[in-house]
Amino acid sequence: MTVPLLVAVDVPLAAGDAALSYSSSVPLPPGAAVLVPLGPRLVAGYVLGTERAAVAPLRPLRSVIAPLPEIPPLPADLLALAASLAARYLCSVGEALAAMLPPRLLRDVRVRALPGEGATAQIARLLRRRAMMLPALARAVGRGAAEALTGWAASGALRLAAVLPAPEPPETPRGRRVRLRLHPALWPAGGRDESGRPRRVLLMSPEREGTYLAAVAEAARRGQGAVVIFASVGAAARFAARVREVLALGVTLLHGELTDEQRTARWLALRAASGGIVAGTRGAIFAPLPGAGVVIVDEEGDVGHREERVPRFSAVEIARQRAARWSAALILADEVPTVETFALTDTGEMELRRPQAPPGPKTVIVDLRRPRTAGAESPRTGPPALAPPVVEAVGRALRDGGRAIVFVHRKGFADLLVCAECGYAQHCPRCDVALLYDQRERVLRCRYCHDRFGAPAVCPRCGGRILIPRGAGTQRVARLAARVWTAPVHLLDTDLAPSAEGAAAILSGFQRQGGVLVATPLLLAADRPPRADVVVIALADASLRHPDYRAPERGLRTLWRVRALAQAWCYVQTLAPDHGALVALRRGDLRPFYRDELAMRRDFHYPPYGEIVAFDLTGAEERSREAAAALAEAAGEESEVLGPAPIRRGRRSRWQLILRAPDPIAREPLAARLRRPPRGVRVGVDVNP
Numbered sequence: 001m002t003v004p005l006l007v008a009v010d011v012p013l014a015a016g017d018a019a020l021s022y023s024s025s026v027p028l029p030p031g032a033a034v035l036v037p038l039g040p041r042l043v044a045g046y047v048l049g050t051e052r053a054a055v056a057p058l059r060p061l062r063s064v065i066a067p068l069p070e071i072p073p074l075p076a077d078l079l080a081l082a083a084s085l086a087a088r089y090l091c092s093v094g095e096a097l098a099a100m101l102p103p104r105l106l107r108d109v110r111v112r113a114l115p116g117e118g119a120t121a122q123i124a125r126l127l128r129r130r131a132m133m134l135p136a137l138a139r140a141v142g143r144g145a146a147e148a149l150t151g152w153a154a155s156g157a158l159r160l161a162a163v164l165p166a167p168e169p170p171e172t173p174r175g176r177r178v179r180l181r182l183h184p185a186l187w188p189a190g191g192r193d194e195s196g197r198p199r200r201v202l203l204m205s206p207e208r209e210g211t212y213l214a215a216v217a218e219a220a221r222r223g224q225g226a227v228v229i230f231a232s233v234g235a236a237a238r239f240a241a242r243v244r245e246v247l248a249l250g251v252t253l254l255h256g257e258l259t260d261e262q263r264t265a266r267w268l269a270l271r272a273a274s275g276g277i278v279a280g281t282r283g284a285i286f287a288p289l290p291g292a293g294v295v296i297v298d299e300e301g302d303v304g305h306r307e308e309r310v311p312r313f314s315a316v317e318i319a320r321q322r323a324a325r326w327s328a329a330l331i332l333a334d335e336v337p338t339v340e341t342f343a344l345t346d347t348g349e350m351e352l353r354r355p356q357a358p359p360g361p362k363t364v365i366v367d368l369r370r371p372r373t374a375g376a377e378s379p380r381t382g383p384p385a386l387a388p389p390v391v392e393a394v395g396r397a398l399r400d401g402g403r404a405i406v407f408v409h410r411k412g413f414a415d416l417l418v419c420a421e422c423g424y425a426q427h428c429p430r431c432d433v434a435l436l437y438d439q440r441e442r443v444l445r446c447r448y449c450h451d452r453f454g455a456p457a458v459c460p461r462c463g464g465r466i467l468i469p470r471g472a473g474t475q476r477v478a479r480l481a482a483r484v485w486t487a488p489v490h491l492l493d494t495d496l497a498p499s500a501e502g503a504a505a506i507l508s509g510f511q512r513q514g515g516v517l518v519a520t521p522l523l524l525a526a527d528r529p530p531r532a533d534v535v536v537i538a539l540a541d542a543s544l545r546h547p548d549y550r551a552p553e554r555g556l557r558t559l560w561r562v563r564a565l566a567q568a569w570c571y572v573q574t575l576a577p578d579h580g581a582l583v584a585l586r587r588g589d590l591r592p593f594y595r596d597e598l599a600m601r602r603d604f605h606y607p608p609y610g611e612i613v614a615f616d617l618t619g620a621e622e623r624s625r626e627a628a629a630a631l632a633e634a635a636g637e638e639s640e641v642l643g644p645a646p647i648r649r650g651r652r653s654r655w656q657l658i659l660r661a662p663d664p665i666a667r668e669p670l671a672a673r674l675r676r677p678p679r680g681v682r683v684g685v686d687v688n689p
Contacts, residue, residue: 013674031047095311111131205335205354213247254279292323296330297333301338316341332350338550361535361569364569365572403516407536408518408539485515490510491518530565532566540559540579544556544579572586616656624654
């Protein structure tokens with residue numbers, strides 16, 4: 001008697017469905033790890049349950065080769081979460097599990113062949129090998145590897161065993177640690193509200209570590225675990241160290257910079273334990289804890305919480321789901337949270353906490369549209385990179401022995417090299433996007449394909465001889481800074497600092513020598529960005545003008561963080577001084593900004609008052625366009641269809657399709673088209689990007 005099983009493997013929907021069907025000679029429970037054939041390959045997967053097909057299969061089901069009991073079974077809540085991810089992000093359950101688990105548990109499994117009765121000479125040769133990756137095992141067996149291994153395992157001639165690293169327990173403090181008393185006002189009511197329900201808190205404060213420590217300490221006192229998610233590895237590591245020092249508790253650190261062995265070893269230790277404290281980046285939200293007392297997401301609006309690979313999940317959404325399943329307290333924290341999260345405070349789903357903060361720097365908005373502030377403005381050059389009030393304020397601070405930071409949105413010399421006669425700006429012939437101008441090397445660069453072109457001497461369109469740079473990159477601002485101020489000028493961008501070590505060296509030089517630091521957003525990625533007496537935002541519009549409904553909130557979040565580096569004054573240059581984000585920045589009051597943003601999103605059915613599903617289709621021109629059109633047809637009348645539209649050109653076409661609706665978009669018609677895409681077309685799915 002055979003049992004039909006649904007098995008999740010790491011393949012896209014085009015391979016079949018959300019899971020694949022196999023037969024097994026013995027029943028296996030959901031969550032059990034198995035070795036199965038997939039075409040000529042051997043792959044690892046997880047049993048989802050028993051297949052209950054409405055009709056008989058067209059061909060006999062292939063057999064499960066062997067169970068892999070050395071891999072701990074997945075708990076039911078992680079299986080349910082994987083199914084939820086697959087449905088929401090239109091991927092297979094196996095792809096969802098692959099994103100949730102360490103690579104050694106699904107993608108990069110190693111196995112060892114163990115002897116049984118009646119082992120053949122071929123099996124004996126296998127036994128002389130060390131642990132093998134699955135492709136190596138298939139090559140060692142040869143043609144028909146899946147069938148041969150299935151027969152050997154069924155007859156008892158051979159057993160396949162997964163080889164895993166030894167579990168790595170959490171690092172615990174050594175010696176005596178000072179246990180600091182945490183003020184109860186940081187986390188009152190022990191993680192429960194007045195009605196006894198788990199608290200849901202939006203914490204808008206620059207000082208958040210004390211609240212995190214108090215919440216984790218309360219969970220540990222109750223014998224519960226905790227999960228704390230950060231946007232960067234450095235922030236997660238620093239908090240883990242603080243938990244060890246202040247609370248004298250062990251912490252498991254999970255992040256993408258660990259080796260596969262380390263990630264697997266720590267996952268195994270957590271799976272075997274009855275609880276624990278986990279700190280890490282977005283993948284740590286899938287830690288295999290049986291429960292937790294508190295779930296925390298720091299800087300919840302940071303793009304680092306969104307996965308870029310399939311499935312493109314949001315760690316904030318997963319945190320809310322896991323906190324609800326565990327009945328755990330939830331803390332989402334950021335100085336400038338997302339509009340969706342702030343909206344939850346209006347509905348009563350989250351409690352807003354804004355502790356009284358010390359007054360910030362004095363903020364001055366410099367209107368570049370006005371000749372009296374724009375200086376020597378001309379139709380051909382536009383406003384200068386640094387307006388006279390800014391030059392004067394920074395010069396005054398430098399004369400008094402202070403320091404200054406000039407924040408520039410992007411590197412290079414200028415956004416564009418524009419013809420003064422006809423206004424033409426050269427585009428990339430492959431990508432059809434405007435080329436960036438690098439004056440240092442006198443070249444034009446494409447931001448997508450990275451092709452380089454020599455800067456033309458005359459306009460390719462009209463033959464005009466006056467070509468002027470428009471916009472302000474780090475090179476242009478640094479050159480101007482060196483001309484107007486006598487202090488040292490330090491430049492920080494990815495060209496000069498391609499690594500974290502290079503950036504740290506430049507920042508260290510600025511700390512020692514003082515002067516002026518001209519920096520891109522790379523500055524905010526530093527573990528401890530330096531502060532200065534005066535901070536200048538060269539052109540605030542650059543952070544706010546992207547064609548994206550999230551641009552205002554993300555731009556304001558960046559500007560807010562840059563302003564926090566100013567000890568006394570922050571000067572914000574702009575061509576749109578009445579923009580809601582800049583008004584909020586000057587006043588230090590975010591409520592009107594969120595009110596206006598929510599009104600706009602309600603009118604246009606943007607989240608949280610609607611749902612957006614975006615598709616990126618890459619492949620041959622005709623096939624990718626046809627696939628995009630088929631998805632648009634499957635969307636139904638309830639959804640507004642934007643596109644399909646080409647967003648890149650070249651040998652491989654890229655098309656984008658966006659669906660928008662006031663209610664959740666039906667997935668099944670879309671999934672049906674994705675299961676059978678044209679050959680060679682890759683589809684990426686983003687939900688509420």
